[in-house]
Amino acid sequence: xxxxxxxxxxxxxxxxxxxxxxxxxxxxxxxxxxxxxxxxxxxxxxxxxxxxxxxxxxxxxxxxxxxxxxxxxxxxxxxxxxxxxxxxxxxxxxxxxxxxxxxxxxxxxxxxxxxxxxxxxxxxxxxxxxxxxxxxxxxxxxxxxxxxxxxxxxxxxxxxxxxxxxxxxxxxxxxxxxxxxxxxxxxxxxxxxxxxxxxxxxxxxxxxxxxxxxxxxxxxxxxxxxxxxxxx
Numbered sequence: 001x002x003x004x005x006x007x008x009x010x011x012x013x014x015x016x017x018x019x020x021x022x023x024x025x026x027x028x029x030x031x032x033x034x035x036x037x038x039x040x041x042x043x044x045x046x047x048x049x050x051x052x053x054x055x056x057x058x059x060x061x062x063x064x065x066x067x068x069x070x071x072x073x074x075x076x077x078x079x080x081x082x083x084x085x086x087x088x089x090x091x092x093x094x095x096x097x098x099x100x101x102x103x104x105x106x107x108x109x110x111x112x113x114x115x116x117x118x119x120x121x122x123x124x125x126x127x128x129x130x131x132x133x134x135x136x137x138x139x140x141x142x143x144x145x146x147x148x149x150x151x152x153x154x155x156x157x158x159x160x161x162x163x164x165x166x167x168x169x170x171x172x173x174x175x176x177x178x179x180x181x182x183x184x185x186x187x188x189x190x191x192x193x194x195x196x197x198x199x200x201x202x203x204x205x206x207x208x209x210x211x212x213x214x215x216x217x218x219x220x221x222x223x224x225x226x227x228x229x230x231x232x
Contacts, residue, residue, distance in 0.1 A: 025169060026161075026177045028125040028207035034063040035115045035210035039075050042203050043097045046086035050098075053077040060115070063210075067115045070187040077204070078109040087200060089131060089172065097200035099133065105196040107146075110206055116187045119210035124180040126191060129203040131173050136198075137164050146193075149186030156181055173202060185210050 023042070031038055039055040047053045054076050060069055083102040089095040100106035114122070147155040163175040182189065189208075195201060 023129045023170075023173075023203040024127065024205050025129075025163075025175050026125070026127055027205075028123075028209070030123065030209045031207050032059075032061055033209055034061060035067065035117055035119065036061050036208065037069075037075075037112065037114055038205070038207045039110070039112065040203070040205045041077055043086060043201065045096070047098065050079045050081045050084050053079075060113075062115065063117060065117065067117045070113045070116055072188060073111060073113070075113045076111050078111060080106050087133075089200070089202075095202065097131070097202040099200040100195055100197055103197050105194055105199070107192050107194055108201065108204075109146075109190050109192040110204070112189050112191065112206065112208060114186070114188055114208055115210055117185070117210050119185050119212055121181060121183045121211045121214055122185040122189070123209050123211055123214075124178075124182070124189075124191065125207045126178045126180070126193075127203075127205040128176045128178075128193075128201065129170075129173050130176070131165065131200050131202060133198045133200060137166070147180065147182060147189065147191055149182070149189035151184060152182055152186050152189070154183050181214055 024040070028036075028038075030036055037060045038058070040057045041053065042056045054074065058075055062068075079098070079100075080102075083100055083106050084098050085101055086096055086098055089097070110126075158179040158181055160176070160178040162177075165172055165174050168175045180191070191206065
Protein backbone atom coordinates (compact mmCIF):
# COMPACT_ATOMS: atom_id res chain seq x y z
CA UNK A 1 0.00 0.00 0.00
CA UNK A 2 2.84 2.38 0.83
CA UNK A 3 4.29 1.72 -2.58
CA UNK A 4 1.05 2.73 -4.28
CA UNK A 5 0.95 6.02 -2.37
CA UNK A 6 4.58 6.73 -3.23
CA UNK A 7 3.91 5.93 -6.87
CA UNK A 8 0.85 8.19 -6.89
CA UNK A 9 2.93 11.02 -5.45
CA UNK A 10 5.50 10.42 -8.15
CA UNK A 11 2.86 10.40 -10.86
CA UNK A 12 1.47 13.76 -9.89
CA UNK A 13 4.93 15.21 -9.38
CA UNK A 14 6.29 14.26 -12.78
CA UNK A 15 3.17 14.60 -14.86
CA UNK A 16 0.43 16.80 -13.46
CA UNK A 17 1.76 19.77 -15.39
CA UNK A 18 2.61 17.84 -18.52
CA UNK A 19 -0.24 15.86 -20.08
CA UNK A 20 1.99 14.76 -22.97
CA UNK A 21 4.04 12.72 -20.51
CA UNK A 22 1.03 11.16 -18.81
CA UNK A 23 1.44 7.70 -20.36
CA UNK A 24 5.18 7.67 -19.70
CA UNK A 25 4.25 7.77 -16.03
CA UNK A 26 7.22 6.01 -14.42
CA UNK A 27 10.26 6.42 -16.69
CA UNK A 28 13.42 4.52 -15.87
CA UNK A 29 16.08 6.57 -14.12
CA UNK A 30 18.68 5.01 -16.42
CA UNK A 31 16.97 6.18 -19.63
CA UNK A 32 19.50 7.84 -21.90
CA UNK A 33 22.44 6.26 -20.11
CA UNK A 34 25.21 4.30 -21.86
CA UNK A 35 24.00 1.06 -23.49
CA UNK A 36 20.32 1.93 -23.00
CA UNK A 37 17.40 1.53 -25.40
CA UNK A 38 13.86 2.93 -25.14
CA UNK A 39 10.92 1.86 -27.33
CA UNK A 40 7.41 3.35 -27.22
CA UNK A 41 4.15 2.25 -28.83
CA UNK A 42 1.13 4.56 -29.00
CA UNK A 43 -1.75 2.96 -30.88
CA UNK A 44 -3.38 6.08 -32.32
CA UNK A 45 -3.89 4.39 -35.71
CA UNK A 46 -4.79 0.82 -36.72
CA UNK A 47 -1.64 -1.30 -37.19
CA UNK A 48 -0.85 -2.29 -40.76
CA UNK A 49 0.47 -5.70 -39.71
CA UNK A 50 -0.41 -7.05 -36.27
CA UNK A 51 2.51 -9.47 -36.44
CA UNK A 52 5.07 -6.70 -36.88
CA UNK A 53 4.15 -3.36 -35.28
CA UNK A 54 7.14 -0.99 -35.20
CA UNK A 55 7.52 1.37 -32.23
CA UNK A 56 6.41 4.96 -32.68
CA UNK A 57 9.68 6.07 -31.10
CA UNK A 58 12.97 4.22 -30.67
CA UNK A 59 15.99 5.74 -28.94
CA UNK A 60 19.29 3.93 -28.42
CA UNK A 61 22.39 5.27 -26.64
CA UNK A 62 25.63 3.40 -27.17
CA UNK A 63 28.58 3.02 -24.84
CA UNK A 64 32.20 4.02 -25.21
CA UNK A 65 33.39 0.77 -26.71
CA UNK A 66 31.98 1.05 -30.23
CA UNK A 67 29.10 -1.35 -29.52
CA UNK A 68 26.57 -2.02 -32.28
CA UNK A 69 22.85 -2.77 -32.17
CA UNK A 70 21.69 -6.29 -32.92
CA UNK A 71 20.60 -6.33 -36.57
CA UNK A 72 18.89 -9.72 -36.78
CA UNK A 73 15.48 -7.99 -36.72
CA UNK A 74 14.12 -4.50 -36.01
CA UNK A 75 12.47 -3.81 -32.65
CA UNK A 76 8.76 -4.55 -33.00
CA UNK A 77 5.61 -5.75 -31.24
CA UNK A 78 3.96 -8.98 -32.32
CA UNK A 79 0.44 -10.37 -31.79
CA UNK A 80 -1.72 -13.05 -33.36
CA UNK A 81 -2.82 -11.45 -36.62
CA UNK A 82 -6.37 -12.83 -36.56
CA UNK A 83 -7.16 -12.37 -32.88
CA UNK A 84 -6.72 -8.61 -32.38
CA UNK A 85 -8.43 -5.41 -33.41
CA UNK A 86 -7.87 -1.68 -33.09
CA UNK A 87 -10.57 0.22 -31.22
CA UNK A 88 -11.22 3.84 -30.20
CA UNK A 89 -11.97 4.78 -26.62
CA UNK A 90 -15.68 5.73 -26.63
CA UNK A 91 -15.00 8.50 -24.10
CA UNK A 92 -12.09 10.03 -26.02
CA UNK A 93 -12.16 9.90 -29.80
CA UNK A 94 -8.47 10.83 -30.01
CA UNK A 95 -7.38 7.75 -28.09
CA UNK A 96 -7.14 4.25 -29.53
CA UNK A 97 -5.68 0.90 -28.62
CA UNK A 98 -5.50 -2.78 -29.52
CA UNK A 99 -7.53 -5.50 -27.86
CA UNK A 100 -7.72 -9.30 -28.26
CA UNK A 101 -10.87 -10.64 -29.90
CA UNK A 102 -10.36 -14.16 -28.59
CA UNK A 103 -12.57 -14.99 -25.63
CA UNK A 104 -9.54 -16.24 -23.72
CA UNK A 105 -7.38 -13.20 -24.40
CA UNK A 106 -4.00 -13.43 -26.06
CA UNK A 107 -0.30 -12.63 -25.77
CA UNK A 108 1.75 -9.60 -26.77
CA UNK A 109 5.42 -10.17 -27.57
CA UNK A 110 7.93 -7.31 -27.58
CA UNK A 111 10.89 -8.25 -29.78
CA UNK A 112 13.72 -5.97 -28.65
CA UNK A 113 16.98 -5.14 -30.37
CA UNK A 114 19.75 -4.39 -27.94
CA UNK A 115 23.41 -3.53 -27.71
CA UNK A 116 26.01 -6.19 -28.46
CA UNK A 117 28.25 -5.71 -25.43
CA UNK A 118 30.01 -7.59 -22.65
CA UNK A 119 28.03 -6.44 -19.62
CA UNK A 120 26.73 -9.42 -17.57
CA UNK A 121 23.25 -8.11 -16.68
CA UNK A 122 20.36 -6.21 -18.21
CA UNK A 123 17.70 -4.16 -16.42
CA UNK A 124 14.29 -3.68 -18.03
CA UNK A 125 11.37 -1.45 -17.10
CA UNK A 126 8.04 -2.06 -18.83
CA UNK A 127 5.18 0.47 -18.57
CA UNK A 128 1.69 -0.40 -19.82
CA UNK A 129 -1.31 1.94 -20.08
CA UNK A 130 -4.66 0.22 -20.58
CA UNK A 131 -8.43 0.48 -20.18
CA UNK A 132 -11.37 -1.92 -20.12
CA UNK A 133 -14.06 -2.08 -22.80
CA UNK A 134 -16.79 -2.34 -20.18
CA UNK A 135 -15.36 0.48 -18.02
CA UNK A 136 -14.61 -1.74 -15.03
CA UNK A 137 -12.09 -0.88 -12.33
CA UNK A 138 -10.00 -3.98 -11.95
CA UNK A 139 -6.32 -4.75 -11.76
CA UNK A 140 -5.26 -6.11 -15.14
CA UNK A 141 -4.04 -9.69 -15.16
CA UNK A 142 -0.86 -9.11 -17.16
CA UNK A 143 1.02 -12.08 -15.77
CA UNK A 144 2.50 -14.53 -16.49
CA UNK A 145 5.47 -13.03 -18.24
CA UNK A 146 7.62 -14.93 -20.67
CA UNK A 147 11.20 -13.82 -21.24
CA UNK A 148 13.53 -15.44 -23.70
CA UNK A 149 16.66 -14.58 -25.64
CA UNK A 150 19.89 -16.20 -26.79
CA UNK A 151 21.57 -16.95 -24.48
CA UNK A 152 19.68 -16.52 -21.23
CA UNK A 153 20.00 -18.58 -18.08
CA UNK A 154 18.03 -16.58 -15.54
CA UNK A 155 15.53 -13.77 -15.27
CA UNK A 156 13.57 -12.33 -12.39
CA UNK A 157 10.66 -9.99 -11.88
CA UNK A 158 12.12 -7.62 -9.31
CA UNK A 159 9.12 -5.39 -8.69
CA UNK A 160 5.85 -4.18 -10.15
CA UNK A 161 3.08 -1.71 -9.44
CA UNK A 162 -0.44 -0.80 -10.51
CA UNK A 163 -2.43 2.44 -10.37
CA UNK A 164 -6.13 2.12 -11.30
CA UNK A 165 -8.04 4.68 -13.29
CA UNK A 166 -9.16 7.70 -11.32
CA UNK A 167 -6.00 7.60 -9.21
CA UNK A 168 -3.43 8.28 -11.92
CA UNK A 169 -2.89 11.03 -14.43
CA UNK A 170 -5.87 10.07 -16.58
CA UNK A 171 -9.28 9.25 -15.04
CA UNK A 172 -10.02 6.64 -17.73
CA UNK A 173 -6.76 4.63 -17.79
CA UNK A 174 -4.97 2.03 -15.71
CA UNK A 175 -1.20 2.15 -15.26
CA UNK A 176 1.03 -0.90 -14.70
CA UNK A 177 4.82 -1.17 -14.49
CA UNK A 178 7.28 -4.03 -14.13
CA UNK A 179 11.02 -4.19 -13.39
CA UNK A 180 12.91 -7.20 -14.74
CA UNK A 181 16.56 -8.29 -14.65
CA UNK A 182 18.10 -10.92 -16.91
CA UNK A 183 21.45 -12.70 -17.08
CA UNK A 184 23.57 -13.36 -18.99
CA UNK A 185 22.91 -10.17 -20.90
CA UNK A 186 21.73 -11.10 -24.41
CA UNK A 187 22.00 -9.04 -27.60
CA UNK A 188 18.23 -9.28 -28.07
CA UNK A 189 15.29 -10.36 -25.96
CA UNK A 190 11.58 -10.98 -26.18
CA UNK A 191 9.26 -9.87 -23.39
CA UNK A 192 5.81 -11.44 -23.58
CA UNK A 193 2.74 -10.89 -21.43
CA UNK A 194 -0.88 -12.02 -21.49
CA UNK A 195 -3.74 -9.62 -22.17
CA UNK A 196 -7.20 -10.71 -20.97
CA UNK A 197 -10.31 -10.46 -23.08
CA UNK A 198 -11.94 -7.01 -22.79
CA UNK A 199 -8.72 -5.13 -22.04
CA UNK A 200 -7.41 -2.49 -24.45
CA UNK A 201 -3.68 -1.81 -24.58
CA UNK A 202 -3.37 1.94 -24.99
CA UNK A 203 0.38 2.56 -24.80
CA UNK A 204 3.55 0.59 -24.07
CA UNK A 205 6.95 1.94 -23.10
CA UNK A 206 9.96 -0.27 -22.40
CA UNK A 207 13.47 0.71 -21.32
CA UNK A 208 16.53 -1.53 -21.19
CA UNK A 209 20.11 -0.98 -20.08
CA UNK A 210 23.18 -3.21 -19.92
CA UNK A 211 24.86 -3.07 -16.52
CA UNK A 212 27.99 -4.54 -14.89
CA UNK A 213 26.06 -5.77 -11.82
CA UNK A 214 22.49 -5.59 -10.48
CA UNK A 215 21.50 -2.10 -9.37
CA UNK A 216 18.79 -3.29 -6.99
CA UNK A 217 18.64 -6.80 -5.57
CA UNK A 218 20.41 -9.96 -6.68
CA UNK A 219 18.89 -12.39 -9.13
CA UNK A 220 16.23 -14.49 -7.47
CA UNK A 221 13.51 -16.80 -8.66
CA UNK A 222 10.30 -15.11 -9.70
CA UNK A 223 8.33 -17.32 -7.35
CA UNK A 224 10.32 -16.09 -4.38
CA UNK A 225 9.73 -12.47 -5.34
CA UNK A 226 5.98 -12.94 -5.66
CA UNK A 227 5.86 -14.89 -2.39
CA UNK A 228 7.62 -12.05 -0.58
CA UNK A 229 5.10 -9.57 -2.00
CA UNK A 230 2.18 -11.74 -0.96
CA UNK A 231 3.45 -11.98 2.62
CA UNK A 232 3.85 -8.20 2.78
